[in-house]
Amino acid sequence: MQANETLYLEQTLKIHKINISSFIDFQVWDCPDSIELDFFTTNSLVYIVDAQDDYIESLHKLIPILLNAYSQNPKISFEIFIHKVDGLSDDDKIDIQRDVFQRINDELIDNEKQINLSFHQTSIYDHSIFEAFSKIVQKLITELPALENLLNMFCSNSGIEKAFIFDLNSKIYIATDSSPVDMQSYELCSDMIDVILDMTFIYSNENPLNSIIHLDNGMLLYLYTINE
Numbered sequence: 001m002q003a004n005e006t007l008y009l010e011q012t013l014k015i016h017k018i019n020i021s022s023f024i025d026f027q028v029w030d031c032p033d034s035i036e037l038d039f040f041t042t043n044s045l046v047y048i049v050d051a052q053d054d055y056i057e058s059l060h061k062l063i064p065i066l067l068n069a070y071s072q073n074p075k076i077s078f079e080i081f082i083h084k085v086d087g088l089s090d091d092d093k094i095d096i097q098r099d100v101f102q103r104i105n106d107e108l109i110d111n112e113k114q115i116n117l118s119f120h121q122t123s124i125y126d127h128s129i130f131e132a133f134s135k136i137v138q139k140l141i142t143e144l145p146a147l148e149n150l151l152n153m154f155c156s157n158s159g160i161e162k163a164f165i166f167d168l169n170s171k172i173y174i175a176t177d178s179s180p181v182d183m184q185s186y187e188l189c190s191d192m193i194d195v196i197l198d199m200t201f202i203y204s205n206e207n208p209l210n211s212i213i214h215l216d217n218g219m220l221l222y223l224y225t226i227n228e
Contacts, residue, residue: 020170024141033061039069044077044136051096051121052084059100063107070115077139078117080104081132086123093121127171127187134173147175155179164189165226168197192221 016030031037039045047062049055062080069076082100085093097119108115120132138144151163155177162185164173171190196211213221 024137024174026137026140033058033065036068039072039076042069042073042076043140044079045069046079046081046136048081048083049100050084051082051088051093055100056103059103059107062104063111066104066108066115067111067113070113077136078115079132079136080117080119081122081129082119083122085121085128086125097121127183127190130171130173130190131181131183131186133170137172138175141174144175148178151175151177160222161185166190166193168193168225188215188219188221192223196223 014032015035018028018030020026020028047065049058066078080100082093082097088096101119104117122129122132141147147165151165154160155163162179162182163177164186165175166173166189171193173186192213210225211223215221
């Protein structure tokens with residue numbers, strides 16, 4: 001689905017379950033904020049805050065959800081998306097995130113709860129949404145340190161600047177080496193996946209085993225399929 005097509009999506013009124021089968025298997029529940037849920041088997045809770053709307057009411061609805069989820073399962077990873085930040089200045093993004101954090105934190109203090117929250121600034125018009133979900137999924141992978149070490153050794157022995165393990169369908173990266181993630185590198189790899197998959201669907205029914213793209217600036221992108 002293209003970003004502009006999301007304008008026609010209807011509001012979520014009931015639970016919609018999505019099964020993701022890739023390097024790890026998990027299930028995503030798309031839920032309205034009015035439904036009470038059982039969080040005992042939940043690994044991550046993602047709450048969306050619309051940065052371009054009056055989010056005060058949304059935050060009031062969030063607090064009981066946080067308290068209920070935490071009381072059932074304190075090990076849940078709580079993720080807050082400051083969404084629709086496209087078009088906002090960097091200063092506005094910082095101010096909104098600071099305001100959201102402060103309002104939530106004040107409510108939690110009033111309820112004598114200390115819950116660790118992660119905040120992500122996201123938009124469907126760039127790769128930030130994939131970056132955010134990548135970080136969430138990585139928290140679910142117990143083998144992540146081992147994968148990171150393997151990628152470190154791979155980069156060290158090959159001279160490759162940056163390495164990612166991607167899920168091709170979702171463009172979520174499962175792991176990367178320990179060097180800082182440069183968004184430009186991630187976006188290039190993500191765009192490469194789109195190009196390769198489009199070409200594969202047109203000219204072949206087989207999954208791409210490997211592909212190489214040479215850029216005008218001398219950069220080389222290499223895609224290698226490690227499992228199907």
